[in-house]
Amino acid sequence: MSFTPALRAELIKIRTLRSLVGSLAAILLTTVAFSALFSASSDKNEPDQLFRTFFGINFGEIAAIAFGATAVAGEFQGGALRLTLAAMPDRLRWFAAKATAVALPALAVGLLTGVVTAVVGKAAFGDLGPSWGQALRGALGCGLQLTLMALFAAGLAAVLRSGVATLSILIPFLLIVSFVVGDLSGSVADFLPDRAGQIALHSTWDGSLGPWTGLAVSALWAAAALVAGAWTLQRRDA
Amino acid sequence: MTDIDVRDLTKEYGARRAVDELTFRVRPGRVTGFLGPNGAGKSTTMRLLLGLDRPTSGTATIGGRAYAELHEPLRRVGALLDAGAAHGSRTARDHLRALAASNRIPVGRVDAVLEQTGLAEVARRRVKTYSLGMRQRLGIAAALLGDPEVIVLDEPSNGLDPEGIIWIRTLLKDLAAEGRTVLVSSHLMNETASFADHLVILGRGRLLADTPVQEFIRARVQPEVRVRSIDPDALGDLLVRHGHDATRHEDGAWSVRNAPAEELGRLLAEEGVPVLELAAREGTLEQAYLDLTATEAEFTAQPQEA
Structure with a gap:
């Protein structure tokens, strides 16, 4: 079994489920809409104009998590995984194809989201807004962070073998723990998967992590979840 | 010539032996009925054969190779394990299209098996709108997708209407007549008698009989x-x-x-x-089977403790 046919199969599976296409659309819509709302209503003299511009990513991340978790969780319903693994018995290769099939559309939509959000923000703030250099970093960071969150959820869903379980852990975590603890910037909270990657969306930062090291920390979280998912898959009976 | 070869196969779940030192061979050109009461280990054996579960010991091979070693396995072996395997929100055609892509099977085969299983008209409807019988047909369509020489079906007539049961009977006989290796599990005697040429019978994970159907009936009834x-x-x-x-x-x-x-x-x-x-x-398969299980019970009955 080779990788390309497996990837094609997994991309077809993603394209042909309305809920997955819907959550991809939700990544774009929620991020752009909440960012625009926030930009329009915030003080134009705020120091961190870049994060004001990208504030909506907090909501986009929820859509990205739903996308990653749902894409993997579908395999754990009604014996779907048995059929999938009967077609693609090399489990690691199959899971790599699945993760790639989650990452590719998430990255495409994430980058588009980043660019649209940046352009909307520049328009809203005018000369007081972030510089084009900052906006570009924000757009790229936004795309990468959304992709990493989708992969983090995909890995976790493979460990828990359930979309509901994954979402009921990650969404409260994102909404409560991160929002509450996250304000204590410069602390351990900076290393949480959703906070670390978002440093790339700030004009300035004062913790031990910068924009790219922050994204690297998010990538480590995603990688850890995927490795744990692959290990579970390899070890258990289908 | 593609045999299914099961040798000393054992699978334990904790202390319970679901499959116990099982050895049998399924040959091409005939339909082999895989019989036994619910919980006898038929489905477990099929999952072990497809490399989905790991055996505690022993081997199960197809054409001399373990399933997981097959390149593009759907072209060699077609299997129906769960009728619920297709995602309810996907259409039947998309479900099969993804499967076909994974083994580089041309899309033409998707339409061919949809036609063959009588699903062509409803192929663009979402699977959640299907009856159990239609899902079963979709599972069979998936098994036939790669035009495989080995076909393994777990309780394929579950949920089929009378017309569907006649259809599957003819289908199984035709597949065997084309020289394919066909293994079909069931817990229904009369139904199995209507299509099987050969029998492999399990009881509590162990092999009770491996014999041609007619010989089995004649010897016992x-x-x-x-x-x-x-x-x-x-x-x-x-x-x-x-x-x-x-x-x-x-x-x-x-x-x-x-x-x-x-x-x-x-x-x-x-x-x-x-x-x-x-x-x-003539004696029926049911009579022969009851005779077999009665003899088995004599040998395996445990003394009851007061």
């Missing part, structure tokens, strides 16, 4: 001849006089064991007895 005349008592006397082992039914007919219908017919004609009915009764 004596054929009978049913005779009915206008005067049951006179008929009875005649049978006893000629030393036949006969039992009388409530409707006045007699069942005669160990005597061919030809011999009885001649005897009754010679004696001038008017015959209303004379029918040879």
Whole structure:
């Protein structure tokens, strides 16, 4: 079994489920809409104009998590995984194809989201807004962070073998723990998967992590979840 | 020539042995019925065969190779394990398209198997709108997708309507006639008898029989001849006089064991007895199976502790 046919199969599976296409659309819509709302209503003299511009990513991340978790969780319903693994018995290769099939559309939509959000923000703030250099970093960071969150959820869903379980852990975590603890910037909270990657969306930062090291920390979280998912898959009976 | 070869296969879940030192071989060109009560280990054996579960010990190979080693396995082996495997929100056609892509099977095969399983008309409807019988057909379509030489189906007639049951019977026979290796599990005797040429019977994870269907029935059930005349008592006397082992039914007919219908017919004609009915009764698979399990129970029954 080779990788390309497996990837094609997994991309077809993603394209042909309305809920997955819907959550991809939700990544774009929620991020752009909440960012625009926030930009329009915030003080134009705020120091961190870049994060004001990208504030909506907090909501986009929820859509990205739903996308990653749902894409993997579908395999754990009604014996779907048995059929999938009967077609693609090399489990690691199959899971790599699945993760790639989650990452590719998430990255495409994430980058588009980043660019649209940046352009909307520049328009809203005018000369007081972030510089084009900052906006570009924000757009790229936004795309990468959304992709990493989708992969983090995909890995976790493979460990828990359930979309509901994954979402009921990650969404409260994102909404409560991160929002509450996250304000204590410069602390351990900076290393949480959703906070670390978002440093790339700030004009300035004062913790031990910068924009790219922050994204690297998010990538480590995603990688850890995927490795744990692959290990579970390899070890258990289908 | 592609055999399914199961050798010393054992699978334990904790302390329970679901499959116990199982050895059998499934040959091409005939339908092999895989029989046993629910929980006998049929589905587990099939999952082990497809490399989905890991055996505790022993091997299961297809054409001499483990399933996981097959390149593009759907082109070699088609399997139906769960009718619920297709995602409810996807259409049947998209479900099969993804499967086909994974093994580089041309899209033309997708439409061909949808046609073959009678799903072409509803192929663009979402699977959640399907009845159990239609899902079962979709599972069979998936098994046939790669035009495989080995076909493994777990309870394929579950949920099928009478028309569907006749359809699957013909399909299985045709597949075997094309020289394919066909293994079909079931817990229904009469249904299995209608399509199987050969039997592999499991009981509590162990092999109870591996034999051609006709041989199995003949070895375990004596054929009978049913005779009915206008005067049951006179008929009875005649049978006893000629030393036949006969039992009388409530409707006045007699069942005669160990005597061919030809011999009885001649005897009754010679004696001038008017015959209303004379029918040879072959034993059924169900009778043979019950005989087998009764013998098994004798050997495996544990003394009850007070």
